Amino acid sequence: MAISADTPEESRELIRKAGLTYPLLSDGKAEAIRRYDLLAAKAGIDGRDIAGTAEFLVDTSGTVRWRNLNETGPEEFMKAAATLQ
Amino acid sequence: MTNRLWNWRLWAGFGVSFLALVIYFLLIQKTRAIFWGSLVLFVLSAALLISGLKRAYGQPQSYRGKIAGPILTVLGVLFLGVFGWGVSLAAKYFPAARNAPQVGQKAPEFITVDSHGNSVALVQLLSTSMPTSGGSRTPKGVLLVFYRGYW
Numbered sequence: 710m711a712i713s714a715d716t717p718e719e720s721r722e723l724i725r726k727a728g729l730t731y732p733l734l735s736d737g738k739a740e741a742i743r744r745y746d747l748l749a750a751k752a753g754i755d756g757r758d759i760a761g762t763a764e765f766l767v768d769t770s771g772t773v774r775w776r777n778l779n780e781t782g783p784e785e786f787m788k789a790a791a792t793l794q
Numbered sequence: 795m796t797n798r799l800w801n802w803r804l805w806a807g808f809g810v811s812f813l814a815l816v817i818y819f820l821l822i823q824k825t826r827a828i829f830w831g832s833l834v835l836f837v838l839s840a841a842l843l844i845s846g847l848k849r850a851y852g853q854p855q856s857y858r859g860k861i862a863g864p865i866l867t868v869l870g871v872l873f874l875g876v877f878g879w880g881v882s883l884a885a886k887y888f889p890a891a892r893n894a895p896q897v898g899q900k901a902p903e904f905i906t907v908d909s910h911g912n913s914v915a916l917v918q919l920l921s922t923s924m925p926t927s928g929g930s931r932t933p934k935g936v937l938l939v940f941y942r943g944y945w
Binding site: 710711712713714715717719720721724732733734735736737740741742744745746747748749750751752753754757759760761762763764765766767768769771772773774775776778786790793794 | 886887888889891892893894895896897898899900901902903904905906907908909910911914916917919920921933934935936937938939940941942943944
């Protein structure tokens with residue numbers, strides 16, 4: 710699941726353009742983004758509030774199993790994902 | 795005139811301030827969280843420049859640098875300004891995320907909207923099967939990817 714402050718229309722456009730097969734979620738008021746402390750205030754085009762880049766792997770109990778706050782490659786994630794049951 | 799000593803502190807101070815700026819921008823991926831290294835170098839550079847200026851103007855008969863001193867100092871201050879600008883931009887675009895959920899903590903619940911306008915909650919994502927190429931499967935978990943958007 711990929712989350713941003715984009716509108717559903719913008720997400721549809723991105724899905725179409727990039728040929729994405731996974732859903733994009735819109736957090737227009739940046740509520741989820743704030744809850745994860747990832748708010749980049751007024752850093753978007755037109756001074757919109759947007760999300761900083763981050764990834765969280767959440768298991769079915771709702772617990773964070775792995776996270777990445779830097780812009781690194783997928784290797785670490787693949788290792789963490791392999792431990793899920 | 796020819797007997798006056800080279801005022802190396804001015805040049806060293808200038809060099810250190812340049813180095814501090816270059817290091818900051820070369821390592822921005824790592825230093826956007828820890829910019830203290832460059833800040834310490836800037837303090838060192840300021841100390842060298844001030845001491846060099848004191849020599850140039852206090853003992854002009856012994857040291858050179860009355861012209862070079864102010865120029866190098868202004869450039870050093872300029873580098874410091876660019877560094878400060880870089881740090882403030884980094885803070886804006888790369889939130890520190892100090893309170894982001896850590897490994898082992900509960901992922902905060904949220905409700906968002908998918909690209910068709912349907913409400914989607916985290917708890918739903920964790921329990922609902924997703925259609926896949928081979929039918930549908932119960933999820934083992936969910937990868938939440940926060941991205942800047944507006945591509």
